[in-house]
Amino acid sequence: MTKKKAAKQPKKTSYTKYILWFWGLFLGGISILILLFLLAGWGVFGKMPAIDQLENPETNLATEVFSSDGKTLGKYYNENRTPIKYEDLPDNLINALVATEDVRYYDHSGIDAFGTLRAVAYLGSRGGASTLSQQLAKQLFHGEGSQNIIARISQKMKEWIIAVRLERSYTKEEILAMYFNVYDFNNNAVGVRSASRIYFGKEPEKLKIEEAAVLAGMFKNSSLYNPRRNPKGVTNRRNVVLLQMAKANYISQQEKDSLQQLPLKIDYHPESHQSGLATYFRMYLRDFLKDWAKEDPAPDGDTYNIYQDGLKVYTSIDSRMQKYAESAVERHMKNLQAKFDEKNKNNDGMPFRDIGKEDIDKIIKRAMKNSDRWHQMKAKHIDEDKIIASFNKKTDMRIFSWKSENDIDTLMTPRDSILYYKSFLNAGMMSMTPQTGEVKAWVGGINFKHFKYEHVKQARRQIGSTFKPFLYATAIDQLHLSPCYQLPNTVHTIPAGKHGVTKDWSPKNSNNKYGGMVTLKSALANSLNTISARLMDKVGPEPVIDLLAKLGVDTENIPPVAAIALGSVDLSVFEMVSAYSTFANKGVYVKPVIVTRIEDKNGTILYQHVPESRDVMSEEAAYVTLNLMEGVTQGGSGTRLRTTWSPAYYKDVVTGHPYEFKNAIAGKTGTTQNQSDGWFMGIVPNLVTGVWVGAEDRSVHFPGIRYGQGATMALPIWGLYMKDVYADKDLDISKGEFERPENLSINVDCNGTDEESENQTEEEKEEEELSNNLDF
Known part of the structure; x- marks a missing residue:
């Protein structure tokens, strides 16, 4: 009897090598990631800030001018940034930011693991992964980032490292204050204090919930959500912030519904060197401060920079009396000018009297040579006859008038504009x-923007x-x-x-x-x-x-x-x-x-x-x-x-x-x-x-x-x-x-x-x- 051959047994599959490959790749990836972070931390991918820079981040701070009654008269700045302490930030502003930008802010240490995994899993469609600490790192040390994928990955790693260092060096409250202080809200509003004053005419501590929501919404993109240019978009963004605040239980659903129905109310108060209260005084004060800075250098020998050192200047000006004075000048001069214009209707030499054509021509020629147009054309080596001829060509311009709160658009020759401004009485x-x-x-005058010559000290x-x-x-x-x-x-x-x-x-x-x-x-x-x-x-x-x-x-x-x-x-x-x-x-x-009195940004008295x-x-x-x-x-x-x-x-x-x-x-x-x-x-x-x-x-x-x-x-x-x-x-x-x-x-x-x-x-x-x- 012939023996049957044994049936062929199926070969056993071994997963060991796959498991080993998986762990090898995983651990290798982790090692590479760690190495990349180490290399980034060592500055291989670009300079990293030292810890002392983290403790004293370099930001341009505006010099702020105060009245004797504690009001801000104005600022001198490259960036209109005036720092605010955490304790001066209202709760509704902090809550609006956290609810919208980083709801787990108080639970992470600079990097939000859940947010990161969600961003990777959904390719960012359900929200980004940047924490407030990361956003602060980007704001402080390398701006908006690069479009190059390799450079962007390198920058993101540096942001993570900086964010962790920030969390180790500062409290959550200090990081929030720093973030509020560095963000650019546009319209010369750098930092939330400037933004609050410019968009709502008040200090941050007085912001209403719906106003705080507007500013918090601008952190997404201040250019897009600009209250002056895009009120509809800003209203929608504000309502999103209010919705997020309700989800985070910072406000009730009833409050959210009520606030979302409110119209957008912006009380725009521009802050510039040419607008606001006491403009002529601030011009004179600027020169005073520059002279003081030359004569009284800082302890390290450097000269104080009034545009970026964050000085606090306390003046004798009373903001109430200054308002009354400016109002009195405006009310009277507006009426006096109307009477003056009436008396000049039949004046052949308008606006001049008692002088001949030759003298008038001399006055106009002198005004031409003092103008920006003349200096700019001279700098381009343009022939003087051509410069003079340009003063007789009509051009679009905006001119001052007592008949309008804003400048008037008109078509006028530069020569005629000289005669026009010569006809104004000043004070x-x-x-x-x-x-x-x-x-x-x-x-010092009736309008600083159009009449720069100062009539208190200079004239x-x-x-x-x-x-x-x-x-x-x-x-x-x-x-x-x-x-x-x-x-x-x-x-x-x-x-x-x-x-x-x-x-x-x-x-x-x-x-x-x-x-x-x-x-x-x-x-x-x-x-x-x-x-x-x-x-x-x-x-x-x-x-x-x-x-x-x-x-x-x-x-x-x-x-x-x-x-x-x-x-x-x-x-x-x-x-x-x-x-x-x-x-x-x-x-x-x-x-x-x-x-x-003059103080530095830390409150140290520099001048008394x-x-x-x-x-x-x-x-x-x-x-x-x-x-x-x-x-x-x-x-x-x-x-x-x-x-x-x-x-x-x-x-x-x-x-x-x-x-x-x-x-x-x-x-x-x-x-x-x-x-x-x-x-x-x-x-x-x-x-x-x-x-x-x-x-x-x-x-x-x-x-x-x-x-x-x-x-x-x-x-x-x-x-x-x-x-x-x-x-x-x-x-x-x-x-x-x-x-x-x-x-x-x-x-x-x-x-x-x-x-x-x-x-x-x-x-x-x-x-x-x-x-x-x-x-x-």
Whole structure:
């Protein structure tokens, strides 16, 4: 019997080698990944930040300027970034960010494993894997990343490493604060504090939930979700953030539904070097800070950079008073310009007067050469004839106008634009506390964007009759004269050879009224040049100039001649206010202060103001001079500040009259030749304010004295400003009397000789006021 062959058995499959291959590949991949991370950490794929850089990441920090009442006046920056501490971030802002960008933020250590696996599994369709720590690493150290896949992988590894280091070096709260501080929200808003102020006009701590959701939504893409350009997209994105907040239980479903129905409300407050509050002051302050930085270097010898070192500058400016000052200038100048334009309708030389075509051409040519257009074309080596020809070709431009809140689009030749801007009246105004020297308000012009020349410190203009109190003060201090002292109101001649006079000098009164004896108080109130000539003859010009120098005035270019008695000298508003403040401060001059303290970004004090003062005149002489100037508002060119009526011609210039001030006010108006400059200096016991109004060129002015005098051009700004200042009770501006010296030996009670008649008709009052106000 033949044996059967055994059936062939199936061969056993061995999985060992597959398992070994799997673990080999897995462990090899892990090893390669670890190696790659090590190489990235060692900087093989590009420079990695050292740990000290992580602790002190380099960011451009804006220098912030604060008012005396704690408000931000403005900033100097390359990037408008002002850091905020975690404790100053509201919960709803933090919750909105975490819920939207990294809901497991408090549970991971820089890398979200679940988020990473989800991103890989779904190829990013269900959300990315970057944590807030990773996003901060990208923001701080290498921006938005590369489109190259190899470079992107390398960068992602570096982000992971940096994120882990950040988590080890900082608390979760510190990382959040850093992230809020470095993000660019566009429109000059770098960091959440700037964004909150720019888009909503408030500090972050005051943001509502829906407002916080808008800013949190912008972290996805601030260019796409820009509230100014894409309100619909921003609204949708805000609602997504609110939905995420509800999912994370930061808000209820009911709150979410209610908030999503709200319309998008943006309160845009641009922050730039050309907009905002106190623009002219900030321009002057910028130069002040640059000079300070040169003279006071940092401990390491470097010069402080006001655009990126995050300094904090505390100023004397009061934001409320600054607003009132800017408002007063704007309200008055808008109306005054309308009247000025009306008076120029039939002016063939518009806007110039009293000069010929040759002089006009010189003014225009000079303006051309000072323009950006000229400098830019010159830099390209373009022929001068071609440059001049370009000024006669019409071009699109945006121009300033009082008739619109925004600039107006127009087609105009550059030459015509020069004439257009020459036709505007401008203004300078400064307000100061005489006892401390603190400058509380500073308005250098009508519009910083279009009129860069500053009219508080930079400009110097003839001061007219506002010079006379310096002459009277000198006479009182030297000769112990009383306001009741009388002199004849007749033409007085100072002969050639005396007091710097080259030929006989016999100044006449602007109102051409003479005769009788007048008191010094009446003479100053009505700006009688005959009395000024007599006083100058008694004291001489040198003592007056010496007094000016002690009052902080630059007297280098003031000649010692008798004619200065009528105000032929050029001074700045800054000098005038600081000088007049001495009268209100009992004869003690206090140097004006604009910066009280400067700190670095860590709060270390770098500069502390030290007051400077000196005795200039006796308390008695200062008080008597004030008493003289009170006469200006009691019966002279400043009387309209007190009256319950207003001349018909004056109502055309400024509305809201009368002022009806009842308190003690010392003041002086001033008008220069041809009505080129109008001044008013106003003093109350704890505030001195000076105002100048005029055009850039002295040949641009009103044709007559009715509108061209200081009492009409400048005084109304003071009146409007003080009405607002007094209405704000928190400012505590005095309405009391000037403090009388205890042992006053000079008689200041003139028995009513300077009082106005109460029986005049309005027509008689108007005629007399117009006559009295001719104060050259």
